[in-house]
Amino acid sequence: MQKTKPTHVRYLILLMLFLVTTINYADRATIAIAGSSLQKSLGIDAVTLGYIFSAFGWAYVAGQIPGGWLLDRFGSKKVYALSIFTWSLFTVLQGYVGEFGLSTAIVALFMLRFLVGLAEAPSFPGNARIVAAWFPTSERGTASAIFNSAQYFATVLFAPIMGWIVFTFGWQHVFVVMGGVGIVFSLIWLKIIHSPRNHPMINKAELDHIANNGGMVDMDNDQGKGKKSGGPKWDYVKQLLTNRMMLGIYLAQYCINGITYFFLTWFPVYLVQERGMTILKAGFIASLPAICGFVGGVLGGVISDWLLRRGNSLTFSRKVPIIGGLLLSTSIVTCNYVDIEWVVVGFMALAFFGKGVGALGWAVMSDASPKQIAGLSGGLFNMFGNIASITTPIVIGYIISSTGSFKWALVFVGANALVAVISYVFIVGEIKRVELKDTPTQGDSLASEASELSQAKS
Template sequence: MQESKPTRARYLILLMVFVVTIVNYADRATISIAGSSIQKDLGIDPIQLGYIFSAFGWAYVIGQIPGGWLLDRFGSKRVYACSIFTWSLFTLLQGTIGEFGQSTIVIAFFFLRFMVGLAEAPSFPGNARIVASWFPTQERGTATSIFNSAQYCATVIFAPLMGAIVYHWGWQHVFIVMGSVGILMSGLWLITIYSPKSHPLANSAEVEYIAQNGGMVDLDAPRTKSAPGNTWNYLGQLLTNRMMVGVYLGQFCINALVYFFLTWFPVYLVQDRGMTILKAGIVASLPAICGFIGGVLGGLLSDWLLRKGYSLSVARKTPLVLGLLLSMTMIGCNYADSDSIVVALMALAFFGKGFSGQSWTVMSDTAPKQIAGLAGGLFNMIGNISSITTPIVIGYIIAATGSFKMALVFVGANAFIAAFSYLFIVGEIKRIELKEPTTQASKAESAASQQAVNRQ
């Protein structure tokens, strides 16, 4: 009997990851969309709002390693579903914040935003883990670029929608609507996501195709619980591995570009370029569109290079380095008089940022099988320290110089350092094989064996 053709259940998995990531980023953006109305209605001053803004970033960084450990311990399906439900619940609860007394509003808001960040911590390590499990190496670049580009789609789709909700029904309804969408999404996740070998829509031919071409189809298979000492030993091996140090440095610098566009870019358009808030809002969405296009194209190029026989290192590094160097075009805004040229340069820079979006693919390609989730959590934790440092550093630069010129140079320099790291520090890209820590029993056995050899 002829073997049936491979099914394509992995594309349904990718669609679900893509949609959930859109909701993920939309929930992060709720506070920024509703921020001005919240200030006006609740009497929150800019300093207090700044603390509320920071709550997500601190919690998100803190939660990365615990989130990655949970993914490895209990599997992507259950942990991610719990994550979606929890962050959505805390998003919804922010819609009730007006019921608190004036003295507790800031504390309550900070706590709820902190919990959203903590609950979202497993999301991107979970995405990388699912892609590593479901997609063969030669498809992984495209799959990763698609889920990574969801962050740009979230801005394009939900920013106008949430703005309309605030305008017509009030800021409270933004949190209630987005929280409700997320809670429904957690239920859909549970009935859609499975490991490759247990998915009802994936036949044995598809599972075999994935496994034979580099997919880790057994990633969520039951395994014995590792000792805490093993986990710390594994983390130590990652932090002392030259390839991973280069990858971590690259991700930290790449995220400096992300958080410039998420925080200071609209302010730059208004204060430095003299645009109206309405015009700045429209202009700010253009880089997001270009970032999405660049992200998908970068993934397609990476996988095309693999199919053409180029090494994994060449296939991943080519779009990464080219995109990062292209991102440096934003420095040209310092010498542009025309707003249209500024917009074009910024759109080109964000296209480059999207095109370089293979860093999570590299994470999927290199993560050790024993701690795929934990490795992704460590990677995301180090990278997202930029969510704290970049806005602060740019603020100090602007305060000291009175303009954005050196701020743009700072962001461009981060792109250059990331490209340098991938070219000269990372070296060959390959999956890490962790060394198992030596136990006391194995040490004794080894010593006894050596004594026996010596007696002979």
């Protein structure tokens, strides 16, 4: 009897994660590409622009635990689809803030960026849940690296397009176009995304391959079938917050995201204001380091999974590319000592390549998240990591305002990479899945006491 060949539906799922993350990061970056033009149009200073850049982060961070709980409660498909639609709608609305007076426009822009951040909160915990459900352990590093590398691909693909839109039609149009793309994609998402057991295109051979090799294929099977959940499991959260490995991972992710948010917010402004490029040229130049970040991002996951398949420990296989890549990304500081344009871009590209190789935090989370609260655990991780989306734009805004240049801003970015390395070397220790302990509820405790009393009487 001929053995049935397994389907490869998980690769279609990974393509969807890659595309949605590309749109996700493109919508985050709209404000950066439009930033310099918007600054002139509305008369905004560097500190105010820094706060507007950070508005996304305030809500994104605040929404992580609720977003993770919603994913665990209602499943990845529905929650993520609603997330895509709503963040895209708020992106479209940003194109109309210029219709108001200066102070109203600034408040409206801040609030809409805030709402985009809130709506995007479930996105990366959702990615991590879907990868944990659809991919065996030995494929998760590559899968996580591929969806994570979409943040660089977003810049590669959309930075030149958005730069051209701003240059040709004005900053308002970039928000309308990018938001419209996301709204369409939310409908495609509902059609293609399902849990492994419920997907109409998967066969038994692929399902067995995933399930027998570490994939959590039943993660969403109880959603909507009477599963009771009163809210986030705070005792579980407390256990994660007292776990040394997890605290080290959280600190490192905060620092890695500090590098990311420099490139997402101030980098195009750096090219225009510090290096004297036009907005159109800056849009194209910004895509070059992003290409290197994309290559590095995929390569980091491939190297990690290759090391794992060669028989190395999970800890060694994840840490080698993380530490090596982040050390390489400290080269961004060298840009302070060169004046030739192509050399500056070259060092930025090298730094972004290194950051890409080292950005394996989501692969680590797929390996380490406790199975009871995969979404909530990812939300907590993303919450700590994205505090950098608040602090980085503001800190850099103040640095530029007080020094009049980007020199110390680049030192700040390089220092983030170094602290992330220190965290993985000295704090994280062995990488393994966290085993949570269930604490008895008050009812369980009373029942236990009654049982003990009954036994004592007898």
